[in-house]
Amino acid sequence: MAAMKPVLYSAAISSCSYRVRIALSLKGVEYEYRAVEWNDTDYEKINPIKYVPALQDGDILVSDSLAIILYLEDKYPQHLLLPQDLKRKALNLQIASIVCSSIQPLQCYAVIGLIKGKLGPDESLQIVHHYIDKGFRGN
Ligand SMILES: N[C@@H](CCC(=O)N[C@@H](CS)C(=O)NCC(=O)O)C(=O)O
The missing domain is CATH 1.20.5 (Single alpha-helices involved in coiled-coils or other helix-helix interfaces)
Structure with missing residues (x-):
């Protein structure tokens, strides 16, 4: 069975979401994009602080762009974003x-x-x- 794609909760004008999209792209990770409207009350269940981005990967839910990027770095070691030095x-x-x-x-x-x-x-x-x-x- 094919692994489920991670879901990125994002907004087009969000610079924080943008940096996660860049990391996903550099790592070649396919993901499902879900656009979040500023007044979307359902999104509060995903991220109680109501900011984008958030990433749902199976039963792992990570919010905050840097935490997401570091999660991606650990999960997908291809195309390392951070130097080893x-x-x-x-x-x-x-x-x-x-x-x-x-x-x-x-x-x-x-x-x-x-x-x-x-x-x-x-x-x-x-x-x-x-x-x-x-x-x-x-x-
Ligand atoms: N530290 C968070 C900040 C998230 C954040 O501020 N997101 C903005 C978009 S870049 C947001 O959702 N703003 C909505 C609001 O202020 O209500 C991160 O880096 O992900």
Whole structure:
């Protein structure tokens, strides 16, 4: 019997989902794509925090892009994403972690949406630029 394809819960404009789709593609893993709408209440049963992405692989459910990518790295050792050299591996994980925890969450819709109406679009854009620039300079 053919193994069931993993299911990726994703959204087209989500950068977090995008990085998982890149990892799946680099590893050549076939998967089922399920588009999640922002107001989809059923999705809460898959991921109580209601963010995309999440990956269902048989009875294993993983959410959060970096956790999913590291799961894929362990499950599908072909086309390794991380270098084996300790120093280079640490640097790669540092960059990934800075993107996931020190750039994206500080300038995402969830945060910029909170100040919507209080700041103009130019000021919001400045905040976005500030954290992206700061994060990338940190690498
Ligand atoms: N740390 C999470 C963040 C997930 C996240 O923020 N996802 C965004 C899309 S990139 C989302 O679902 N936003 C919906 C919302 O803010 O309600 C990850 O890397 O997967």
